[in-house]
Amino acid sequence: MTDARIFFLPRGVRMRWDGVRGRQVLLGPERALLLDEIGHAVMAEVDGESSVAVIAGRLSRKFEAPVEVIQPDVAEFLDGLLAKRLLEVRP
Amino acid sequence: MNTPHRRVAAPPPIAMLAELTHRCPLACAYCSNPLQLLGAQAELDTETWARVFREAADLGILQIHLSGGEPAARRDLEQLMAAASGAGLYTNLITSGIGLTRARLEALVAAGMDHVQLSLQGVTAAIADHVGGYKGGFDRKMAIAAEIDDLGIPLTLNAVMHRTNISDLPATIDMALRMNARRIEVACVQFQGWALKNRAALQPTREQVDTAKRVVAEATERLRGRLVIDFVPPDYYADYPKACMGGWGSTGLNVAPDGRVLPCHAAEIIPHLTFPNVRDTGLAEIWRDSHAFNAFRGTDWLPDACRGCERVNQDFGGCRCQAMALAGDPFAMDPVCRHSPHRAKVDALLAEDVSDDWTYRRMAPARP
Numbered sequence: 001m002t003d004a005r006i007f008f009l010p011r012g013v014r015m016r017w018d019g020v021r022g023r024q025v026l027l028g029p030e031r032a033l034l035l036d037e038i039g040h041a042v043m044a045e046v047d048g049e050s051s052v053a054v055i056a057g058r059l060s061r062k063f064e065a066p067v068e069v070i071q072p073d074v075a076e077f078l079d080g081l082l083a084k085r086l087l088e089v090r091p
Numbered sequence: 092m093n094t095p096h097r098r099v100a101a102p103p104p105i106a107m108l109a110e111l112t113h114r115c116p117l118a119c120a121y122c123s124n125p126l127q128l129l130g131a132q133a134e135l136d137t138e139t140w141a142r143v144f145r146e147a148a149d150l151g152i153l154q155i156h157l158s159g160g161e162p163a164a165r166r167d168l169e170q171l172m173a174a175a176s177g178a179g180l181y182t183n184l185i186t187s188g189i190g191l192t193r194a195r196l197e198a199l200v201a202a203g204m205d206h207v208q209l210s211l212q213g214v215t216a217a218i219a220d221h222v223g224g225y226k227g228g229f230d231r232k233m234a235i236a237a238e239i240d241d242l243g244i245p246l247t248l249n250a251v252m253h254r255t256n257i258s259d260l261p262a263t264i265d266m267a268l269r270m271n272a273r274r275i276e277v278a279c280v281q282f283q284g285w286a287l288k289n290r291a292a293l294q295p296t297r298e299q300v301d302t303a304k305r306v307v308a309e310a311t312e313r314l315r316g317r318l319v320i321d322f323v324p325p326d327y328y329a330d331y332p333k334a335c336m337g338g339w340g341s342t343g344l345n346v347a348p349d350g351r352v353l354p355c356h357a358a359e360i361i362p363h364l365t366f367p368n369v370r371d372t373g374l375a376e377i378w379r380d381s382h383a384f385n386a387f388r389g390t391d392w393l394p395d396a397c398r399g400c401e402r403v404n405q406d407f408g409g410c411r412c413q414a415m416a417l418a419g420d421p422f423a424m425d426p427v428c429r430h431s432p433h434r435a436k437v438d439a440l441l442a443e444d445v446s447d448d449w450t451y452r453r454m455a456p457a458r459p
C-alpha cells in the first residue's frame with residue numbers, strides 16, 4: 001500500500017509561526033488552523049515533491065513507529081485539508 | 092470610560108474586519124453597514140491604519156479582511172495592503188470589483204494580497220444591476236473576475252441571497268466554477284443594518300430556503316475537493332439562533348472607517364454601548380478592557396433560561412444585535428430561539444406581507 005500522491009500548498013495557503021500563541025498555524029481563505037506538534041510535523045514534510053508514502057516513511061523513522069500505522073494517519077490528515085482546499089494534490 | 096464595569100478574560104482575537112471606507116458605487120439594499128454612513132473626511136488616514144495593522148498582529152490577529160463600503164474607493168488601498176501584509180497578517184480583500192483594474196490587482200498582489208472575496212449580486216446583468224442599484228456593474232464585475240482568474244489569485248465568490256435571487260442558486264454555483272473560485276459563500280441576508288430596514292422585500296420564503304438547502308447539500312457532495320461551499324441559512328426560520336461569532340468579543344473585531352472598534356459590524360444598534368477609537372486607545376487595551384467588548388463576554392449575564400440550557404455553549408444565547416432589534420433588550424435571549432418569550436414577534440414578521448420595494452443604501456446628504 002504505497003500512496004504515491006504528492007500534496008502541495010496552493011497559492012493563498014501558508015504556514016507560519018504564531019508567536020502570540022506559541023504554535024504553528026496554517027492560514028488560508030477564512031481559515032486559521034492551529035497545528036499541534038504532529039500536524040506540524042506532517043505539514044513540514046509537505047514540500048510538493050515527496051509522496052505520502054515517502055512522508056510516512058520519514059515520520060516513521062522520526063517517531064519510531066511502524067509505517068503501516070503512520071501512513072493511514074498521514075493520508076487522513078492530508079485528505080482532510082484537501083477537502084477544505086487547504087492542500088492540493090498531484091496523482 | 093470611567094465607570095467601573097465587568098472584565099472577562101478572553102483569548103487573543105483571530106480576525107479583524109477593517110472597514111476602510113463606507114464609500115461605495117453600489118447601493119445594495121442588504122448592506123451590513125450602519126444606516127448612518129460616514130463620508131471620506133471621517134476616515135482614518137494611511138499611517139493610522141498601518142499602525143492599527145501592526146497593533147493587530149501584536150495582539151495575535153492572524154487574518155485581516157480589508158472591506159468597506161468598497162475598499163477600492165480608497166486611493167491608498169495598495170499601500171494599506173502592503174502595510175497589512177508587512178505586519179504579517181493574512182490579507183483578504185472583500186470587494187465588489189468596481190474600481191479595480193488589472194494594474195491595481197497586480198499592484199495588490201505585489202503588495203502581498205493573499206486572497207480576494209468577490210461579491211455577487213446576481214447571475215445576470217438585469218438582476219445584479221437591479222440589486223446593486225448600479226447600471227453596468229455586472230459587466231465590470233465579470234471583467235474583473237476574468238482578470239483575477241488570469242492572475243491566479245485565490246478567489247471566494249460571496250453570493251448574498253434573498254427573495255429576488257435565491258432561486259438562481261444552481262446558476263450561482265456554476266458561476267463560481269466558471270470563475271475558478273475555490274470557495275463560495277452562499278450567505279442568506281442577515282437582518283442587520285440596511286437589510287433590517289428592507290426586510291419585507293428581502294425575506295425569502297420557507298420553500299425557497301428549503302430548496303436552497305437541498306441544492307447546497309447536493310452540490311457539496313458533487314463538488315467535494317473542487318469547490319468549498321459555505322452556507323449561511325437565514326435564521327428566522329430556525330428553531331435556535333446562530334452563535335454570535337463564537338461568542339461576543341471572543342474571536343474577532345471590527346474597525347469602522349472612523350477608527351471606532353466594534354465587537355461586530357452591527358453593534359452600533361445597541362444604544363448603551365460606547366465604542367473606543369484607535370485614534371486614542373491601543374487595540375490591545377480596547378480588546379482587553381473596554382466596556383463594549385466585555386459587556387456580553389462569557390455567559391453569566393444571560394437570562395436563566397439560557398444559562399440552564401444545554402445549547403448555551405453552542406450559541407451563547409444568540410445574537411445581541413438581534414435581541415436588541417427585535418426584543419428591544421440586548422440582554423435578552425435571541426428572539427429566534429423557540430424558547431424566547433419574543434418568538435411570536437419573529438413569526439409575526441414572517442407572516443407579514445412582502446414588499447416589492449426596497450430602499451437603496453445611500454449616504455444621507457451632508458449635514459449643514
Ligand code: SF4
Pocket residue numbers: 283334335336354355356357358409410411412413
Ligand atoms: S451580535 Fe449579531 S450581528 Fe453582531 S456579530 Fe453577533 S451575531 Fe453577528
Ligand code: SF4
Pocket residue numbers: 331332396397398400401402403406407408409424425428429430431
Ligand atoms: S435557550 Fe438560550 S442557550 Fe438555549 S437554545 Fe435558546 S438562546 Fe440558545
